[in-house]
Amino acid sequence: MELLERLVEAVEDGKDEEAFALAQGAMAVKMDPLEVVDALTKGIREVGDRFERMEVFLPEMMLAARAMQKALEPIAPYLERQSEGREKKGTVVIGTVEGDVHEIGKHIVALLLEVNGFSVYDLGSDVNALDFIKRAQEVKADIIGASALMTTTMPGQQEIIEILRDMGLRERFHVIVGGTPVTQDWAEEIGADSWAENAATAVAILEEAMIEGRGYAGTTL
Amino acid sequence: MPAPPYKMWEILERARTGPFCEDEPFIMERFMPSLKVVIEKYGIEYDAAAPIPGDDDLADALWQAAVEFFLEVGVLCVDTHRIITFDEREVKEALYLTPGEYMVGSGKDARCLKRRQVEDANPPFVIFSPDISCDEELFSPMCIAYLKEPLADGFCAPILEESMGLRIKAKTPTELAGSIEHAMSLRQAAKLVGRPGIFLVAAGTAESDVGQISISHSDWGVRTTDSRLVGGLTELKIDNALLNKAAHYQQFGCFTGSLTGPIYGGYAGRAEGTAILQVAYHLMGLLVHQAHYQMNFPFHIHYTSGTTRELLWVASASHQAVARNSKLISVSNGFLNAGPATEMVLYEAAAHALASTVSGANLWEAAPARNKHKNRATPMEARMAAEVGHACARMNLSREEANELVLKLLAKYEDRIADAPLGSEFQECYDVAKAAPTQEYLDLYARVRDDLAGKGFEFPY
Numbered sequence: 088m089e090l091l092e093r094l095v096e097a098v099e100d101g102k103d104e105e106a107f108a109l110a111q112g113a114m115a116v117k118m119d120p121l122e123v124v125d126a127l128t129k130g131i132r133e134v135g136d137r138f139e140r141m142e143v144f145l146p147e148m149m150l151a152a153r154a155m156q157k158a159l160e161p162i163a164p165y166l167e168r169q170s171e172g173r174e175k176k177g178t179v180v181i182g183t184v185e186g187d188v189h190e191i192g193k194h195i196v197a198l199l200l201e202v203n204g205f206s207v208y209d210l211g212s213d214v215n216a217l218d219f220i221k222r223a224q225e226v227k228a229d230i231i232g233a234s235a236l237m238t239t240t241m242p243g244q245q246e247i248i249e250i251l252r253d254m255g256l257r258e259r260f261h262v263i264v265g266g267t268p269v270t271q272d273w274a275e276e277i278g279a280d281s282w283a284e285n286a287a288t289a290v291a292i293l294e295e296a297m298i299e300g301r302g303y304a305g306t307t308l
Numbered sequence: 309m310p311a312p313p314y315k316m317w318e319i320l321e322r323a324r325t326g327p328f329c330e331d332e333p334f335i336m337e338r339f340m341p342s343l344k345v346v347i348e349k350y351g352i353e354y355d356a357a358a359p360i361p362g363d364d365d366l367a368d369a370l371w372q373a374a375v376e377f378f379l380e381v382g383v384l385c386v387d388t389h390r391i392i393t394f395d396e397r398e399v400k401e402a403l404y405l406t407p408g409e410y411m412v413g414s415g416k417d418a419r420c421l422k423r424r425q426v427e428d429a430n431p432p433f434v435i436f437s438p439d440i441s442c443d444e445e446l447f448s449p450m451c452i453a454y455l456k457e458p459l460a461d462g463f464c465a466p467i468l469e470e471s472m473g474l475r476i477k478a479k480t481p482t483e484l485a486g487s488i489e490h491a492m493s494l495r496q497a498a499k500l501v502g503r504p505g506i507f508l509v510a511a512g513t514a515e516s517d518v519g520q521i522s523i524s525h526s527d528w529g530v531r532t533t534d535s536r537l538v539g540g541l542t543e544l545k546i547d548n549a550l551l552n553k554a555a556h557y558q559q560f561g562c563f564t565g566s567l568t569g570p571i572y573g574g575y576a577g578r579a580e581g582t583a584i585l586q587v588a589y590h591l592m593g594l595l596v597h598q599a600h601y602q603m604n605f606p607f608h609i610h611y612t613s614g615t616t617r618e619l620l621w622v623a624s625a626s627h628q629a630v631a632r633n634s635k636l637i638s639v640s641n642g643f644l645n646a647g648p649a650t651e652m653v654l655y656e657a658a659a660h661a662l663a664s665t666v667s668g669a670n671l672w673e674a675a676p677a678r679n680k681h682k683n684r685a686t687p688m689e690a691r692m693a694a695e696v697g698h699a700c701a702r703m704n705l706s707r708e709e710a711n712e713l714v715l716k717l718l719a720k721y722e723d724r725i726a727d728a729p730l731g732s733e734f735q736e737c738y739d740v741a742k743a744a745p746t747q748e749y750l751d752l753y754a755r756v757r758d759d760l761a762g763k764g765f766e767f768p769y
Binding site for chain 2: 191242267
């Protein structure tokens, strides 16, 4: 099996130490780092697709993501030299709103965004509305993602949008909302830019939003 | 009757001084590898042909795996970043001291909530609950409609989103107002219906610890003969707010239910891991929450429901494990894909009740339309589950017989899970003023019930 093929397989199988060693090997034989990263990205997206089809489960996807991070360590120094001007898909600040401690759904969205090429800043759970905005400004984010898992915490999503308006920043960020009780109707009622029913949909919506220029800051790697 | 061992202060101390661990390593390096080890060690295997497994060895292996897993992993307090751990003797002590039954509710409405056995001929204790939020003006009519149900041994009301016209936000004064409105209106509805002492689990509107603490009142609020729930964080985690609730419930003196829903497809992975985790949560409920009963709602990561084939197996296998190896009281909560006034939701309710009851659980029914849509629940879905639960206990069904029946029920809805119909809202299939179902829904219910009777269910009346 080719070295690159073995590396992708190690990442897909979540074997982080093997992935690290193979990536080191790939750089030692002077493989094109961009080509390696593209192959790895394709592989990790396949893992994400398999998760959506329930052919693999969250533990496998998390291990694959970790192996991907590990494989990128020896590649990163070579990549930096070659990737000037190469665009990241976008920068996302994501979290679960104030008063809500549910994390797993948001965590899966963050994970899938990351493996699909977004820069993701995960603020965790029980996040104050203003903290979302401050962090988004700080990292020059394109997107704010707010999750709510309880009907009584959904107003936290509304607060983010209201504060953005009051600060004159509403047009600066694409705001996407999600979570079990959150619906398209609610997203429209509070003036969110988009609503995603699940993690895969969130990735597709935000990829499209960035292409259409609805992510506002724009970032480069 | 004794309560579980009161060791709240010991738990709080361990939450402060236990081994340090951050969230991600807890899941990646402790939880997931340990679960994998016990699945392999005990040879736990899901069998798609037997959503209701009839194998005692599997149930006992699940129990052993769960105890070992719980002792190995412990429970992470995410506020202090400390792991609360237990040793085997403490688990055995807590299990030994568990009485297995409690009188709940008061006066003529008091009932015995007790542990059930696998293939138990005694009917389940049934808590009726819509499990969803509702419009403020529908709160009382919905409560009355549920409280009118003859098979309801207990009741948990819908959740308010607004109070006095204000949108409720957790951890703010609007939540306190909503929680008080919830508790008072619920108490009033119970009195109006003539069941003033019925066992109430309240208040779902009080998401936060302060919300719960604000409604402990023997006159207008939650009484010591009632119950409240304390949950966990995904997975095997808690925080200080949850510990506040647990401590308050003990000190106030009401019954504590430990509310946990392991996610199929989440950190626990497949059906095997989800079932082991569900059993382990019984130990967390007993030892950390000091709970009197465990309320279980394992659910599918994509559908947020518990009636897929795999999730029926999780419910059945985990309840068998608990029932065969402890006196812990289990309550099984149905999360259904379809919405009210559809044939599908009634078949789902029947399947969930059948798999749970024959496996040794009591019932908490039901959350239609994936527990997602406001006003989309009625007592009829819970009625179907309760009637099926009573029927399968009275028939003294074996697990093998129950499995044959559940396969017939799955055949009625399994291929429609991904695109389940949303059905109707409460006010569309109920006469709100009379708090009674429309004739159309009654007719639909009768057709499904007749079909179930034709498939072999012997309803007591």
